[in-house]
Amino acid sequence: MKSLAELEAIREKALKQVNIRKQGDGTRIVVGMATCGIAAGARPVLSAFLEEVNKRELKDISVTQTGCIGVCRLEPIVEVYKEGEERVTYVNVKPSMVPKIVSQHIVNGTPVVENTIGYVESRD
Amino acid sequence: MREISEHILDITQNSITADASLVQILVNADADADEFEIIVEDNGRGMSEEFLQNVLSPFSTSRTTRKVGLGIPMFKETSRTCDGSFEIESKPGKGTKVIARLKLSHIDRPPLGAFADTIYILILSNQELNFYIEMKCDSECSVFDTRKMRIVLGEVEFDNPDVSLWIRQSLEESERKVFGGKNI
Numbered sequence: 001m002k003s004l005a006e007l008e009a010i011r012e013k014a015l016k017q018v019n020i021r022k023q024g025d026g027t028r029i030v031v032g033m034a035t036c037g038i039a040a041g042a043r044p045v046l047s048a049f050l051e052e053v054n055k056r057e058l059k060d061i062s063v064t065q066t067g068c069i070g071v072c073r074l075e076p077i078v079e080v081y082k083e084g085e086e087r088v089t090y091v092n093v094k095p096s097m098v099p100k101i102v103s104q105h106i107v108n109g110t111p112v113v114e115n116t117i118g119y120v121e122s123r124d
Numbered sequence: 125m126r127e128i129s130e131h132i133l134d135i136t137q138n139s140i141t142a143d144a145s146l147v148q149i150l151v152n153a154d155a156d157a158d159e160f161e162i163i164v165e166d167n168g169r170g171m172s173e174e175f176l177q178n179v180l181s182p183f184s185t186s187r188t189t190r191k192v193g194l195g196i197p198m199f200k201e202t203s204r205t206c207d208g209s210f211e212i213e214s215k216p217g218k219g220t221k222v223i224a225r226l227k228l229s230h231i232d233r234p235p236l237g238a239f240a241d242t243i244y245i246l247i248l249s250n251q252e253l254n255f256y257i258e259m260k261c262d263s264e265c266s267v268f269d270t271r272k273m274r275i276v277l278g279e280v281e282f283d284n285p286d287v288s289l290w291i292r293q294s295l296e297e298s299e300r301k302v303f304g305g306k307n308i
Contacts, residue, residue, distance in 0.1 A: 002290060002293055002294035002297055004272065004273070004276050006290060007273060007276045007277060007287070007290055008276050010277075010280070010284070010286045010287055010290060011276060011277050011278060011280045013286065014280045014284050014286065014287070015279075015280065031249070033133065033134075033137055033249075034134070034137060034195070035134050035193070035194045035195040035198065038125070038130050038133055038134050039125060039130075043130065043133060043238070043241070043242065043245060046245050046249060047241055047244075047245055050244075050245065050248050050249070050288070053283075054283075054285050054288055054289070057285055062283075063248065063249055063283075064249045064250070065137070065140075065245070065249040065250065067137060067141055
């Protein structure tokens with residue numbers, strides 16, 4: 001069984017570590033989690049973002065949830081806020097798209113255009 | 125909604141919107157009483173008597189993007205379909221409590237689903253919030269309290285990779301211990 005003693009050890013280890021990688025610069029990843037988002041499959045998407053950020057040990061990036069973003073037919077919707085840049089809105093997001101969004105956009109700064117709201121809307 | 129966990133995730137979103145600082149979630153599967161009870165309780169801003177009267181209607185919502193809100197009506201409908209009951213208690217300034225009781229053996233009862241994963245998501249994506257989670261099934265019981273974690277962790281945050289892994293594993297362990305192999 002997982003115990004709080006283990007957590008204590010994790011704490012001590014964490015305090016010894018110096019944050020070497022600070023790549024996020026306060027980037028926020030926000031997933032729409034109202035009824036519409038959840039019904040469209042937002043939960044595995046949020047889960048995938050948490051896992052990807054964790055796996056890459058990215059610091060200073062927050063993954064949070066919000067309510068209805070307003071375009072329910074395009075859910076799951078994910079918004080990415082990078083400091084000093086315009087917000088990027090991804091639509092119809094699937095867990096399989098997440099690693100690419102993280103590596104190409106969050107880490108390397110180039111949005112995955114073909115999954116953004118502007119691209120999808122102009123195509124339809 | 126395909127899973128009870130998705131309803132829980134949805135209802136908890138209301139607590140977050142209501143600026144709660146503590147959300148308590150209880151899932152209790154009782155085979156003897158043939159009852160599956162789900163309680164989501166928060167200390168958010170609560171609802172006025174008037175809003176509470178209308179909250180079960182799909183045409184009542186606090187959202188500003190549209191005039192319909194389906195979260196509560198859908199959970200109520202799921203409870204009704206499964207020969208159950210659905211209640212909401214709320215007091216302005218005190219908080220809100222949602223209680224759903226379903227017939228455990230009902231053929232239409234959605235499975236609990238990915239409960240541990242759902243709670244993990246809630247904790248990690250709302251780190252300023254505290255969660256008290258209670259899972260019960262017959263004689264098994266397990267409690268997870270983020271306030272206790274905070275005391276141990278001090279300034280170390282939940283999104284530290286080791287900490288989040290610990291949270292995930294300990295939730296999965298509890299879920300397996302309480303509900304494992306029981307067709308919940």
